[in-house]
Amino acid sequence: MRSLDEILSYTKDLAFDLNFKEAKKWKAENKGRVLVGYLPIYFPREIVHAMDGLGVGIMGAGDRKQIIKGDAYYQSYICHLPRGIMEMALDPNLEDFDGFIFPAICDCVRNLSGMFKLIKKGKFQRYFDYPQNFDAFIGGEFYRQELYKIIEDIKKINGANLTDQKLNIAITLYNKNRRMIEEIYNIRQQYPWRLSAVETYHIVRAGLSTTVENHNHILEEVLVHINEERGEPMDNIRVVISGSFCEQPPIGLIKSIEMAGCYIVDDDFILGSRWFESDVDENTEDPLGALVEAFLTKSTFASCVSDLGNPKGKRLVELVKRRNADGVIFSAASFCDPALLDRPELQKECEAAGIPHINFQYHENTGQFKVIKEQAGTFSDSIKLWA
């Protein structure tokens, strides 16, 4: 077994390899394999897995790539994520990808799917609509059709047939993956000093650009390590981060929050990898139906899914309580309509539940964290003072 330091160094590189070398190497090993890039938030990678492919999460260029061409496609008042992805699409970063999925998170991502169509990037570019009706016969049927489109897209490339058996295997693997990620969060809830938020981020994000088998192996090893004591407890408050589900905050920002005295005990950074609140049914006769049913009934709360009848604010408050957190940091990408339009209502719910909160905005390539660190520090101090 590798040491934790070895794993951390590996996942740190893997998480931010914008050339996706490992995924491309995996593809090159066997003819017929496909790489399917998908954008935030959620996409059922199980399907790609079952069709001899790898679903690779494209979370933007962050602060790891200079944006020159991408800026020419976007006005200053559009968030940063799509310009970074355009830059990657125009550079060699996304070469070897067979197709791209654009989940229905917002109009920027939706229109970006059209931009990929116009520049003919990949063999398919698919906007992936989530149903907003949660009746199995209405939204469920619609969602199934959405999944069929992707199945057809992949089949056209490699001729793979989706079998129930293969899909069941994939579901089992991804269930295991989600369970282990959850387990890491559970351990961190009790012992947040054993793995920092940045380390956790790297470990989870690394899973977006490697096979689920490899990521499961990483997670197994991490769990062994963090089941043992590591690090020193600090007099920190415990916070939940909300609003960072698409454009990712720079690592410096996550670090600054922790250094300012806040343990991040839950977050929505790589939300797609933690999408279901319980397992997708395994070994059924209709595994595609199991994925559909899971989306309709087991999805976490998220900005891209209508919350009529089950408001996000209440679910956020529940999460804060479950994680035994002291407060919420609303941290959203600038110009991110979904996150910023949700914020007032989420804040209101927090206030009603007596949960302190602060908020700030960032760009994925923000380089200055002094103000954020001060804000988080004051937040931490004030909670400690009044606790």
Add this chain to the structure above:
Amino acid sequence: MAEIKEAIKENSMVIQKDMLAGLFKELSTAQETGKKVVYTFVPGNLTELILSFDMLPVYPEINALQSGMRKKSAAYIREAEKIGFSEDVCTYVKCDIGMMLTGNIGPTGEKLPPPDLLLLSYTGCFTFLKWFENLEKLYPGVPVAMLHTPYQEDGKITSDQIEYMVKQLKDDVIPKMEKVSGKKFDMKRLSKMMENSAKAEDLLVKVLESAKHKPSPIDAYFAGVYYIGPIFTAFRGTEAAVNYYTELYNEVQERIRLGLGPITPEGELKEEKFRLVVEGPPNWTNFREFWKIFYDMGAVIVASSYTKVGGVYDLGFRHDPDEPLESLAKYCMGCYTNMNLPQRVNLLADYVKEYQADGFLINSIKSCNSFSAGQLMIMREIEQRAQVPVGFIESDLVDPRYFSYANIKNRLESYFQMLGQRKVIMAQEATI
């Protein structure tokens, strides 16, 4: 700042003003008369269905734009920002929420009734979903009917998408409307209304396509959003709408016969110097000043995308009395912002050609991702395909902080100068 004179009005404008005033009057007395009120959106609106239940529609975007025109939006936006809405988000939403927080006084100065039903026909813009999630909290207990419109991702409308929408209509939207209105759904009545819709749609298309004439008898952007389009949203399916569009059509025909240009707030445009296709919504806070920059330079907008957010009827779609629910589904999916980017590019490039435009201009709205994200790519594509000079200006819908008159005027003047020079060169080349 430009000096704004009293607007000159055609008969159709007077009729539309009266019709809208009548609607707002009805709304202001809805609570006394017991009429039920449905809040919904312009793109993918289900006006016929709402009216078939004798309910009254309220369109928050129309309230917001009217607030913008009446210089009320800045204060409303401030109210919304006070309760935590970011400076960065869609200003229609903030304006609407601010208006509600300050008493819900509508554009005519009368109080708007609260909704009996929130009908979220979510078409072509993700923000609608967020908007109604917020309204649901502002009006606790009010039922919400959701109609999710799938995007034309593949550039076409598929049968399973239609089926999904019809099922939502049958299982969710219509039962909720029946419950709220206390009336049974009447398919025959809806179908009858659709006959009227199709008639009005034919007329609307003829009016908009009249801009193919030289000189164009209409301005298909400013006039399009000012008096040609609004009636369509609130009254589609009624005889009054057919009458209105008949009147408007006759007026336009008369203008063509007389060889007249479009009517502007300061009278007729005497000389059509430039014909433009415009993409993106207009600015409402300084609407007259904004329009004036164009007509002062002899620029006429011959086609625009914003007049198609409520439906792209020139591509052939008509509400169909023989399949009312299916045609509502097709209608919703066909709206401009529900079209994918390649479709939008094709449509705009065709407009440039068919309407013999001299240029293509984008008014990019700071707070509207649905339109703005991707516009720079649209611009490049049109420049390449249509081979006309492209222009780009920026403003906002209803936030006056983002309307810089001097900036926009400078940019437009340079743009028109370029168009002028190009015309001279092209004329010289034609004589060689």
